[in-house]
Amino acid sequence: MYNRLENKRSSYSYLIESFFSNLQKNSAATSINNKYYFPILRGTKDYKSIINNKLKKFSESAHIQNKDSINHFISLLNLQTDGLERFDIYSDIIYAEYFKDTNIKNQILTGGKLYQEIKSMLLGEETQRKLIEDFQKFLQENFFSDYDKVQLIPNEKKKVLCVKIGKDERAIYDWGDGTQQLIIILYSLFKHKDEQNKLFFIEEPEMYLHPGVLRKFIEVINSDLFKNHQYFITTHSNIVLDTSADTNINMSIFKFKKVKDKSKNGGKDFLIEQCNNGDMSLLNELGVRNSSLFLSNCSIWVEGVTDRLYLKHYLKLYCDKYKDKKIYRENVDYTFIEYGGGNITHFNFDKTDNPNSINAKYINNNIFLIADNDNPKEGSTKAKRKEAYREQLKENFYELSVTEVENLITSEILKQTLIIQNPKKESEINKVFEKEKKFANRKLGKFIDALFPNGEIKTYSADSGTIKNKIEFCKSVIDVTDDFDKLSDEAQILTEKVYEFIKKNNEM
Numbered sequence: 001m002y003n004r005l006e007n008k009r010s011s012y013s014y015l016i017e018s019f020f021s022n023l024q025k026n027s028a029a030t031s032i033n034n035k036y037y038f039p040i041l042r043g044t045k046d047y048k049s050i051i052n053n054k055l056k057k058f059s060e061s062a063h064i065q066n067k068d069s070i071n072h073f074i075s076l077l078n079l080q081t082d083g084l085e086r087f088d089i090y091s092d093i094i095y096a097e098y099f100k101d102t103n104i105k106n107q108i109l110t111g112g113k114l115y116q117e118i119k120s121m122l123l124g125e126e127t128q129r130k131l132i133e134d135f136q137k138f139l140q141e142n143f144f145s146d147y148d149k150v151q152l153i154p155n156e157k158k159k160v161l162c163v164k165i166g167k168d169e170r171a172i173y174d175w176g177d178g179t180q181q182l183i184i185i186l187y188s189l190f191k192h193k194d195e196q197n198k199l200f201f202i203e204e205p206e207m208y209l210h211p212g213v214l215r216k217f218i219e220v221i222n223s224d225l226f227k228n229h230q231y232f233i234t235t236h237s238n239i240v241l242d243t244s245a246d247t248n249i250n251m252s253i254f255k256f257k258k259v260k261d262k263s264k265n266g267g268k269d270f271l272i273e274q275c276n277n278g279d280m281s282l283l284n285e286l287g288v289r290n291s292s293l294f295l296s297n298c299s300i301w302v303e304g305v306t307d308r309l310y311l312k313h314y315l316k317l318y319c320d321k322y323k324d325k326k327i328y329r330e331n332v333d334y335t336f337i338e339y340g341g342g343n344i345t346h347f348n349f350d351k352t353d354n355p356n357s358i359n360a361k362y363i364n365n366n367i368f369l370i371a372d373n374d375n376p377k378e379g380s381t382k383a384k385r386k387e388a389y390r391e392q393l394k395e396n397f398y399e400l401s402v403t404e405v406e407n408l409i410t411s412e413i414l415k416q417t418l419i420i421q422n423p424k425k426e427s428e429i430n431k432v433f434e435k436e437k438k439f440a441n442r443k444l445g446k447f448i449d450a451l452f453p454n455g456e457i458k459t460y461s462a463d464s465g466t467i468k469n470k471i472e473f474c475k476s477v478i479d480v481t482d483d484f485d486k487l488s489d490e491a492q493i494l495t496e497k498v499y500e501f502i503k504k505n506n507e508m
Contacts, residue, residue, distance in 0.1 A: 033107070034198055034199055035104065035107055035199045035200075035201065036107045036109055036188055036192075036198070036199070036200050036201070037094075037107055037108050037109065037200075038109050038110075038185055038188075038200065038201065038202045038203060038205075039090070039108065039110065039203050040203045040207060041090045041094060042090065042109075042111050042180070042181060042184055043089075043090050043110060043111060043112065043173070043180075088110060088113050090110035090111075090112055091105070091108045091109075091110045091112055091113070094108050094110070095108055109184065109185075109188050110184070111183075111184035114172070114183070114184060114187065115159060115160055115161040117187075118152050118154050118161055118187075119154035119156075122154065131190070131191065135152075135186075135187060135190045135191075136150045136151055137150075138186075138190060139182070139183070139186065142220055143182060146166075147166035149164075150163070150165050151163070151164040151169075152164075153169070158171070160173075163175055165179075176208070178208045178209045178210060180208075181205070181207065181208050181209060182209075182217065185202065185205070185217075186220075186221075188200070189226055189229060193225055193226055193228065193229070194228065197228070197230075198228060199229075199230050199231075200229060200231050200232070201232045201233075202231060203233075203234050204234055204236065205218075205233060205235065205237075205240075206235060206236070206237035206239065211239045214239050214240070215239055215242070215243050218239075218240060218243040219243065219249070222249050222251070236286055238286055241253070241286075242332065252274065253275045253282070254272055254273065254275065255272070255273045255274075255275050255282060256272055257270065257271045257272075257273070257285070259271050296332060296334055296335035297332075297333050297334060297502075297505045297506050298333075298367070298368065298502060298505035299334065299335050299336070299337050299364035299366065299367055299368070300334060300335070300336050300368045300370065300498060300501070300502075301336075301337045301338075301339050301344075301367060301368065301370065302337070302338055302405075303338070303339060303340065303370070303371070303372055303404070303405070304340065304470070305338060305470075305471065306405065306406070306470045306471060306473075306474040307405045308336040309471075309474050310405050310406075310408070310474060310477070310478070311336075311370075311405075311498060314484075314487060314491060314494075314495040315328075315495060315499060317481070317482075317483065317484040317487070318484050318492075318495050318499055319499075320484065321484040321485070326503070328499075328502045328503070328506060333502060333505075333506045334502045334505070335364070337364075344371070344385075345357075345385070346358055347360045348392075349369065349389060349392045349393055350392050366505045367396060368396045368397075368398070368497075368501045369389055369393055369396065369397050370398050370399075370494070370498075371386060371389070371397070371400065372399075372400055372402075372404040372405070373399060373400045373403055373441070374403065374404075375403065375441060386399060396501065398494060398497060400490070400494075401440065401490060402440040402441060403440070403441050403442065403443065403444070404466065406444045406466070406467055406470070406473070406474075406477075407439060407441070407442070407444055408487075408488050408490055408491040408494070409477055409481075409488065409491070410487070411436040411437045411438070412433075413481055413486060414433075414437065414439075414448075415429060415430070415433040416480040417473065417477050417480055418457060420479060420480060421473075422457040422458060425456055425457050428452070428456045428457070437451070443461070443464070443466055444460075444467055445460040445461035445465055445467045445468055446461040446465035446466075448460040449461045460473070
């Protein structure tokens, strides 16, 4: 919309005025009435009555000779309508500080007039009453789904908006700050959702919001319900930046950085740069370090690259089949860690530190470990190690019942894979596979070569008996596996377990 704010002095008020001035000149939405501002200062308490009562108590208890000035101020307050119908101390302060030379006063949304707004809507036309009804349902479905209903109730006697969540009803300012914040911001967004070219300026929405609720908030305002809106959000939250990595989130990121030498920045105090999603410099600017947060919400430990490729494809097929399943993002919601077979001995998965091994929980504390069967002998070191993993990780340790991940494919998928890789030998391959082949606990490369002892197709066995070119073989398997129902029973079970693990560690 514009490249740089014209900022001739460093005061916050001028920066805001200039911000709106530039938007006014360059935005397609030219009317100031299209712009709404949510400042950091947001509140729903009846500050008029609070101030009035405090002044009266002070006047009654203070031993001062002349109380005229106090009584005069009380009388001025009493000229206002009681309660929250007219008085909004936050809005008045914001307007006086930053917008006194504009006509934007009615677009400063602090929540102070929310009581009067909801009251007017509920006493208004049918469409207005329907909007409040729909908004209550919207809140319940998106943020309070554990409760049967959410209701907004103007209390005429106290002149305060009461909020009922489930069976609990109380004044809005007696709810948590996060709940107040959600209602204040989302009400205005919802009210204008069907209107075009609305711009909302939200300062630091992370104030008072639980990180999980903040993430949900960003996802909700980006949904189709609010497709007519555009937002300008200031934030210091890595949660907002993390959400921007989601390919479904339409978000541009700009970094504001105060410069030391204005002469190198055209005389301007701030350098404004557009950043790419995932720009680590942003996290560095915010002071976020690896120790501040885990890089992904959970980790799936697999033996090698093909294990990761198979499982990633199986998860895709699972979500393709079950359309109601949320698609989780690799490297954000979960990540794969390839431990390289025998290298697993260098890690421990217990809560205690072992100086002779690496504690995997310092890499990511939510772990799902998948291990090949390998048919270890009872009482062997490998068997004992797997038993230890099972004890440490409980249901988050999964040992394949087959030799290795390639053995999870079905006889039909193996046949089609061999045909793809040996297109001129289709008839020979079909003949060999007239009957279903079982190879769950066989070295797959050696098993395939034994099916074609006269060299009818290329050889597949490595010296160890496994597939010698695993990545090429894996790609062909993926090409012919285009439906979740084509997976073997165990491949389906494993996929569902991994999906549920990811889901569990990404719920709010």
